Amino acid sequence: MLESRPVAQPSPKPRTLRARKFDAVPLLDLQRQYRQIRDEVLAAIERVCSSQQFILGAEVEALEREIAAFTGTTEAIACASGSDALWLALSAAGVHAGDAVLTTAFSFVASASAIVRTGARPVLVDVDPRTLNLDPTQAAVRLREGGSYKVQALLPVHLYGQCADMDGLQRLAEEFHIPLIEDAAQAIGAAWRKRPAGSLGLTAAFSFYPTKNLSAYGDAGLVTTSNAEFAERMRSLRNHGSLRRYYHEEIGANSRMDALQAAILRVKLPHVEKWNQQRREHADHYNRLLAEAGLLSRQGAAPVRLLETSSHARHVFHQYVIRAERRDELRKFLTGRKIGTEIYYPLPLHLQPCFAYLGHREGDLPESERAAREVIALPMFPELTRDEQQWVVESIAEFYS
Ligand SMILES: Cc1ncc(COP(=O)(O)O)c(C=O)c1O
Structure with a gap:
């Protein structure tokens, strides 16, 4: 059984976020x-x-x-x-x-x-x-x-x-x-x-x-x-x-x-249990911020879509991944602000040259191919701060405004 993670109800008018600006937000910061x-x-x-x-x-x-x-x-x-x-x-x-x-x-x-x-x-x-x-x-x-x-x-x-x-x-x-x-x-x-x-x-x-x-x-x-x-x-x-x-x-x-x-x-x-709990809290917070910024509920297609978490799963958010319209342009915009992102994965396995011998063609596995075009991972690590998350989401909102 699948359910969306609990997110705040989107307000009719997107709330203006007032984030503190950061020179950079890394995808992962092991030094912390x-x-x-x-x-x-x-x-x-x-x-x-x-x-x-x-x-x-x-x-x-x-x-x-x-x-x-x-x-x-x-x-x-x-x-x-x-x-x-x-x-x-x-x-x-x-x-x-x-x-x-x-x-x-x-x-x-x-x-x-x-x-x-x-x-x-x-x-x-x-x-x-x-x-x-x-x-x-x-x-x-x-x-x-x-x-x-x-x-x-x-x-x-x-x-x-x-x-x-x-x-x-x-x-x-x-x-x-x-x-x-x-x-x-x-x-x-x-x-x-x-x-x-x-x-x-x-x-x-x-x-x-x-x-x-x-x-x-x-x-x-x-x-x-x-x-x-x-x-x-x-x-x-x-x-x-x-x-x-x-x-x-x-x-x-x-x-x-x-x-x-x-x-x-x-x-x-x-430390892993505590770190995983912090990751889950960050994921919930991203979900809330994205909803509050109106990014999940626009007239027509929403620019951002969340992945779902099964009610049977205890997710540890190794990555926090969203699906985004104009994903590559968004990534470029975020890179310009030194916000770390990554694409896991840009090419599904059946289309990798090393597996050409399996005989697949584009279109064979459409959900994997769509995912490869749409997914983008946002900064996620236990020590990430609320202010940094807010800056990331405000930047995404600015891109789509
Ligand atoms: C899903 C998955 N399988 C296997 C591996 C391989 O692990 P390693 O890089 O330690 O060889 C990785 C690592 O990135 C992975 O993400």
Whole structure:
């Protein structure tokens, strides 16, 4: 069930906002976070340097235990990136050459390229225009069609920090007897019907890339599962297919997390709930400001449209994304005021040159294509201020005035 986020009723006459002017509002400002946690981070780095243990080891194991607890799972396997986490999850789920895996056409490239790394073929499916997450109805159509490639797993992405419609997708996974693997790269702390992202399928992949809600000081990733056998396989695969030094059961990769990243992530993890709550409050505030500025309700087409949040979803607003008329011109205008924006994503996966071999054409997945033309992410990070938000919205209102 979907509902719009609660927004103030638009007033008949748009209220004139009186924002304080800012020289710049960044899309993300990590320095503000660093100022809060600097002492803790430096102490954690010192702890690792004193131990001189840099790869896997006690810090990484502690992080794995803490994230397993945080995501309501029994196992966590830390690795080198979110992209590797997806590859580990798919490999452990038994996906291999000749298989097909169904995923969304509207995501970061890694969601689909991880499938290709296993030798399988991505089956790209359109999104629900309300949330821009994988549409279970379209997925069902594709699964029932059959075709020459048998789908062996479902890989939904929790885009922008909101879980995909897990009711619909879990039903499909059961009906077709295939595993569900979450791409939770953008969704640490999110939940569906109060169950944490990371615990909603067989396995889940997280990214701790520096821009993520829980972020490392470099590349890092992690897989969660409550299946001990899969966990063991992933531990082996991340370390050259080996659980015993210099004995190799299969070909794996070097995808170990380093202890410095683990120690830094351990400093940040206890803050994530609070930071995610601040992001939700900022999203509500943007919704209110956009409504009050009359941008959501004009005669004819409104220049701005909000995405929707499912009543079952606990959104963590990794990104705050709107759909905007004349999006590229708006972006240029905001850039002129040094207001940071980004387009996630300007070209859907089925039209990317690297996936040309899948044989898609423009028009095949219209909702993903429309989203790519309309979406724009606005500044979003826990330390963003109300004044900055007001300046961003006033600037948008000025563009459309
Ligand atoms: C949806 C999604 N999947 C996968 C990844 C890959 O993560 P990483 O950059 O850590 O490899 C990302 C990261 O940007 C992502 O946003």
